[in-house]
Amino acid sequence: MGDVQDRPHGSGSSRALLSLPLVRLALLLAVPSIDVMWEHHPSHFLLVLAVALINVALALVASEARIGARTRVCSSSHSALIASSGFLALHALATPGVLLDHPNSGFVIATPIGLLLASGFAAASAVELSRDDAARILDRRTWIRGALAFLLVAWAIGSLTRRAVPRSAPRGGGAARVPVASAPIGIALYAFAAWRYLRIFRARQRMLPLSVAVAFLLLAEALIAVAFARSWHASWWGGTS
DSSP states (O other): OOOGGGGGGGHHHHHHHHHHHHHHHHHHHHOGGGSOBOOOHHHHHHHHHHHHHHHHHHHHHGGGOOOSOTTOOOHHHHHHHHHHHHHHHHHHHTOBTTTBSSOBHHHHHHHHHHHHHHHHHHHHHTSOOOHHHHHHHHHTHHHHHHHHHHHHHHHHHHHHHSOBOOTTHHHHSHHHHHHHHHHHHHHHHHHHHHHHHHHHHHHHOOHHHHHHHHHHHHHHHHHHHHHHSOTTBHHHHHHHO
């Protein structure tokens, strides 16, 4: 286990590393000339779909893992990863020019909607529960995942059959304004969840809750990126993949 006393000394560098995606996004948005555009649909389809499927698989493999506290379950944290990765996969499937010949609203907002939904699961996983309440949630996790799977399938059908939207929609269309307006809610929920898991880490010095906290912070940064980045530019690629 090493020296737990030495771990706080690296907290400053850890925070700096975690903030790098936001620094990068801020720089790209502040200096549009370096926020280069690369619109290559086949690469987007393969890269984003591969990342999404790998993350869904990891979430399913880790779905039986527990965090040390007896009154806390982390099945909701796995649902958060499944939700964000599942909608990311749907975003990939709706890539214009691959399965569809036009951009549509499902493609535009799938990623931010998935991140917003995942933030709810993240916050739920961080709420302290009694042993009985935790057991009831674990007993119902199959139903929860079934509902999530149904939502993903319904979204996929809608995305693949929905009409085209204007190419300017990702920045100014009504479909884009909803995720942008809701982004602070998702960010706050991720921050709450990360704070709670960091408290567990400090109390028990186990790496799993620290890893979950870092994952939620990175998801919050991804939500910021997809809400404010320029479509098909470097700022956007970082958030969607």
